[in-house]
Amino acid sequence: MSDDLEPIGPAEAMELYLDHREPELSAKTLENHRYRLRSFVSFCEEEGIENLNALTGRDLHKYRVWRRNGDGERYSEISKVTLNGNLQTLRKFLEFCASIDGVEQGMRERVLIPELEDEEISKDVMLDEDRAHEILDHLDRFRYASRPHVILSLLWHTGMRLGSLRALDVDDFDFDAKCLDLCHRPESETPLKNKHAAERSIAVGEYHVEMLEAYIENNRHDVVDDYGRRPLITSAQGRLTESPIRRICYKWTLPCEIGECPHDEDPTTCEWRRKDNRPDCPSSRSPHGIRRGSITKHLREGAPRDVVSDRMNVTQDVLERHYDETTSRERMEIRREFVPDV
Missing domain, CATH: 1.10.150.130 (Tyrosine recombinase, N-terminal domain)
Structure with missing residues (x-):
């Protein structure tokens, strides 16, 4: 010593x-x-x-x-x-x-x-696009504009982080411009991961505009948080915390929630159906898994990497190493649209 x-x-x-x-x-x-x-x-x-x-x-x-x-x-x-x-x-x-x-x-x-x-x-397996559409179609049909519908839809459509979703206020939703404004507000307990560098406006389509309007009008709890702000994603007590949002994601990505179990388990006795055990189901997905699936979907559809990088607030280096699940052949076909064979 x-x-x-x-x-x-x-x-x-x-x-x-x-x-x-x-x-x-x-x-x-x-x-x-x-x-x-x-x-x-x-x-x-x-x-x-x-x-x-x-x-x-x-x-x-x-x-x-x-x-x-x-x-x-x-x-x-x-x-x-x-x-x-x-x-x-x-x-x-x-x-x-x-x-x-x-x-x-x-x-x-x-x-x-x-x-x-x-x-x-990259251990957090992404949500598959087909499964995402099955879940969202089910929510659209049976739970339209509910809190789970809004959470799953926004996470999938925008690829935003869990903390960003939680930070949104009603006033951050611009109906006329059809966008959501993400703001770093650490002084009122809603910081963004990359701080002011993560501030941006995210465009949403007509469907999501109408869904958000219906949610705010009919299903959002009319509450303010401890700082007088009107949070978008709420409980009866105020701004929803991260843990309930995670639980909603795990619940609705359980395959037996809207379909059959691929793991030969009986949903009536399966331990994974219990609230605390849902993350252990091999097919359930976290908010980060939904984000990874969303990023991959955008890339597979041919969105330029710089556009995906800006929209999802992730560097292109991290995008390629940890989020991009496209295969080399898929990337080749995407490039083919911009550089045709001669």
């Missing part, structure tokens, strides 16, 4: 790190960092590490194994993607700790990060 270090406990160091990162991170990302570092603090408590000055590379290896096994086997084994995210955050945390003389310089380099394959990075 270096004589230049100043004693500091894991929990105290975590709070200092989070305070340090708060100005530059979104509230959601900051909460993710807190969640990941809590595991490390719990590990230190179990191992009797009360002062980070004494932290060693062997401790970090033991934590890596402990976390991979689900916090000492208290929970199920976590995926390589989840472990990767935890260790990346731990590296940043240790870099900060070194800057305040809490750990030895270079301690972050002793955190070994597992390499991920492309399919592991």
Whole structure:
């Protein structure tokens, strides 16, 4: 242990790190960092590490194994993607700790990060276009302009993020211009992931204009949030939070919700039908899976990459590496429309 270090406990160091990162991170990302570092603090408590000055590379290896096994086997084994995210955050945390003389310089380099394959990075399977149309057709017929109809329709049609959908106000819907205006409003708890760079207007068609009008008129709860704003997606209590939106997506993408189960399960007894287990169904999809499917649909229909990049607020590099599910042959056929064979 270096004589230049100043004693500091894991929990105290975590709070200092989070305070340090708060100005530059979104509230959601900051909460993710807190969640990941809590595991490390719990590990230190179990191992009797009360002062980070004494932290060693062997401790970090033991934590890596402990976390991979689900916090000492208290929970199920976590995926390589989840472990990767935890260790990346731990590296940043240790870099900060070194800057305040809490750990030895270079301690972050002793955190070994597992390499991920492309399919592991893009693990959130996209919603297939045919399934999306089946779900939306069903909602159009039986639940027109309901909250689930609006949520699924907007996520699929615009490809926007969950946080962007939640941030929308009634006043962000421009009926005359047929568009939705996305605004970064961190001061009233509706930040956009990429902050002001994510602000944009998204065009919607006549069908979605009429659906939104019907929803606002008949099914939206007439409420304001804590900041006096009129949220678009609501519950009786105010602006709908992210968790209920996720639950709606998982529920309506269950194949047995509007059709037959492809997994030979009986819907009357299937554990995946239970609210907390819906994400475990191999065929259910998260809001991000819907976004990936929407982006891929736009690309397959020949939309230029720069247009998709602007509309979905994603860089073209990330678009190609993590979202574009088109095959090389499909991309060739799209190019053929712009560069005919000679």
